[in-house]
Amino acid sequence: MALISLKDVQLRFGDEPLFAGIDLHIQSGDRLVLLGRNGVGKSTLLRLIAGRIEPDSGAAAISNEVRVALLSQEDETGFVGTALEYCLEAANPPAISEVEAQKFLTRLGMQADEGFATLSGGGRRRVMLAAALAAEPEVLLLDEPTNHLDIDTAIWLEGYLQREAATLLMITHDRAFAKAVANRVAELDRGELFSFDCGYEEFLRRRDSQLESEQQQRAAFDRKLAAEEAWLRRGVKARRTRDEGRVRALLKMREEFRQRRNRLGSVNLKAEDAGRSGKLVAEVSNLSFTYPDSQEPDRPLIHGLSTTIMRGDKVGIVGPNGAGKTTLIRLLLGELTPDAGHVRTGTNLQPLYFDQMRSQLDPDRTVVENLSGGDDQLIVGGKPKHVNAYLQDFLFNPERARNPVKILSGGERNRLLLAKLFAQPSNLLILDEPTNDLDMETLDLLEDMLLQYPGTVLLVSHDREFLDNVVTDCLVFTPDGDIHEFVGGYSDWRQRVAAGLPGGTSAGTAAGGARSAGSTGNSPTSSHGDDSRSDSSTAAAGSRPTRRERKLSYKEARELESLPERIAGLEQRIEELHTAMADPEFYRQEGDQVAQLTGELQDCEEQLEAAFHRWEELDQLPQ
Template structure:
């Protein structure tokens, strides 16, 4: 028997049905990933299944004694509560019953109380809380209101785990978590023995956690066994088949409409039947709920920036701690960002990603080192906290204050139509921002961001609360964007689809070491794994065989190692080749210096007017040729055994 089952469920807000005779069942041990567009009702469905909201109609059945726990997007805790207090709320019933048993007031049925306490494992609830806190590396004495958003999520999860529910409901659990915490949560849920329903936009997380994907689409729940990657292929085929079926039905309806307007010329009985079929086609067309429209993303890069966007040389920055000591956020960083680069900034919460962004953009002065910023930069900033949104302003005022028009790429568009591109209907244009959901606010922030021309985009956690389809469209837009992108995100798949390199925080907290890797997060992880494997191999070789344990059996004699392959003898260089090899380091250094100087010169906005078109073209040609010469010199150095 299923743990939970939903039959003919109906739920509506206003005239729009969130659930339209939807059905769903959850078996023991299943891990469901619940997906769908923003506003389709995923959070509402989760609350219905968790017993926090009621259906308008339909039936929700559950096994007797089923324990459910719901973890909201933004968990809340009692003011001034410690972590121990907050987590122990997960065993609130057991605490209350044991306290009541120990007080044994007159009229209490002690036998019934004892039975219920034992059923809840309430005699040792303190030990359960302590064990969970140790497992999740939480300090029980710290106050919850002093924690970051990521740590508050961890406390809420500890509260859920200590309750030992049969079904756990998670609403966007990866929001505000850094990459390390997301991987930790994946591993934790992979070991979870209970059933799980999770709402998330993180496709990598879904692939790692879910055993079945359930999509809420136009009020109907559709189930797809397997991981998210399998769902993607199946869904594409279904949408194509649905579009073809609808097109055929519309064609037949159009033909029948033409026939009925021409008059009835056939026998009466046949005409009546045909008119009945026409009425049926009309009713089916009226009842059809069309697929929700796609967001139309368009971005005006404006005037091209200079070739050089930012150069950091030996940059360091530290912030004071409460005890007066300094915490190093950035130490000795060298970085060059050119026009068209898409740089991802990756690190745990509190590593200093926002500080680093401000240093790169020139909005913050370093303690040591030099920051040079390029010319003709117009910067647009996406703030994960949405602080630029005034909750009392209307959507139209937010997009285009003081005007009814928006200009994108030289084309004027009315603000109502522009909002429609981001799936905001005309009747909501004059609604205040405070009425929007989290996902809708992020869509509005994107609309505001893209309404202004910019050749440098700074995106700080743009993926929070966005539905998967909008994420994919944003990926496509940023991948073809000709300007420069700085991206802070913990969504691995999104980062990998967008960036050309990642700048990663390495080392312990307070070291301030950042290192750039070509490619995305997966490329960085692959390189890190290879480096770790090489270090482990070298350490193992240096240690040799382990010594026998004291008092234990002697180790069996090791079999002789396989004979090493004969080393390829290095070809002896001629006198001329040896001289060429000796000169190559100086040549490489000279080429790199010339390239750097030329980049700085080309970044000067007054250069064209000073030298004229012919010399300016020659400088650009020389800059392009330097890349080829550097590559040829490096290949020659490798060929000669340098």
């Protein structure tokens, strides 16, 4: 018998159906990962299963006396009391022992007597996770459980869920976590739920196979539709009785094609290039720093750090929570002044900083106001662009663009911050946990964009697969307080340490890591010279496993499928602009209006040329 059953569940927010009659049955032993684009209702579905909201119609049933615990994405800022008191009061029914609650709080790096309301957003999330785990429920519902966890703690959580969580439904952007934990997959797409009785990796293989089949079917459909449209344009008397059926079939095909156009597109991620920086990006020499209000003023958070970052480096910064990763970023940006040592930055640097707390966004202002101050246009790549057109590249339709940021999902807020940053030219990207809450497809696109980015990238992330695929070097803050430089991805470093080999060149020490409760104890011994950064990144990358076979990927297949429509739209707009400019009255308009439309024509022609080039490039790849 299923522990949880959803039958024909429907739910509407406004005019659009969020769930259009979905069915889901969760049996004991299922560890299901729920996938889907940001904003499609994944978090809402978890809250519905937990009984926090009711469906408009259909049935959501939980077996009698089954205990359910939910880690919600919503930040519970109103609770007054300690972290331990939160855990004890959050239980429903209240059956958590203090010993169990303290055990999980300690394991997640939290103090039981800390005031809940005084904690950072990440600290509150870890307390909420501790409360859910300590409840020992029959069904555990987790919404982005690895957010605000360091990598070692995420690995510990993987093992704990594999051993102890009999039944689990989770939302996660962490692909390594999903691969390790899930034995079922469900995907939410435009109100429908599709279930797969397999793990995450097998799901990816099945999805690629299904995509291939769909591509062939759609190609045949498109050829037939084009032929029928040509038949109609040739002036056949289609109103004759024997042709009416053919016309009705054509109208039906048009509607089917329109429905395909209305499907969710892909995020168009592109960072504006500010040109080459100087060869040296940053030189850090014997850097030490202690916060003025530190309880251990004689123990610097960062001590004696020396490293050099060169143009084109893609450096991962990893380590336990509290080790000093974000502090290092703020020192590099000049937001903090070191107690000793110095940071020398290179020439012609134009940095962009993605702050994991998204402090650059005003939650009370709308999406458009956050992006452009409320103006209809913004400058992208040196050219004016309508703000709604730019936002559609990041999957915000005009209606969503008028909403305040505070009602957006976590992933939508991250997309908005990326949109805000990428409108500005840069040659140095500093990204502090950019993958939090992003759906996996957008995460893939961000990964590819960073690989093609011509500038320098500094990346703080707990996402192991993302780090492995993007970075060429790592600065590792270890649990025993050392800081190591290593050429290669994070998993390469772990494998080397696990094999008892030196974990890279010692670059300094960090006090924060030694206090982290998320440590696994796999601390490398300090070594010198075995993996010098003087080795070229290219040589290091060449010795690593190939990231993926060069064949048509899932997102590239989606892109290839959408290009004919995009090309047709650009050709139509270019024709409209040429027609307008052929009218003598056109040049009697205001000069700004003429310049705007002339610039739009040039932009459309450049986009058309790029689209044809991309179509040829993708069409040559094997499927």
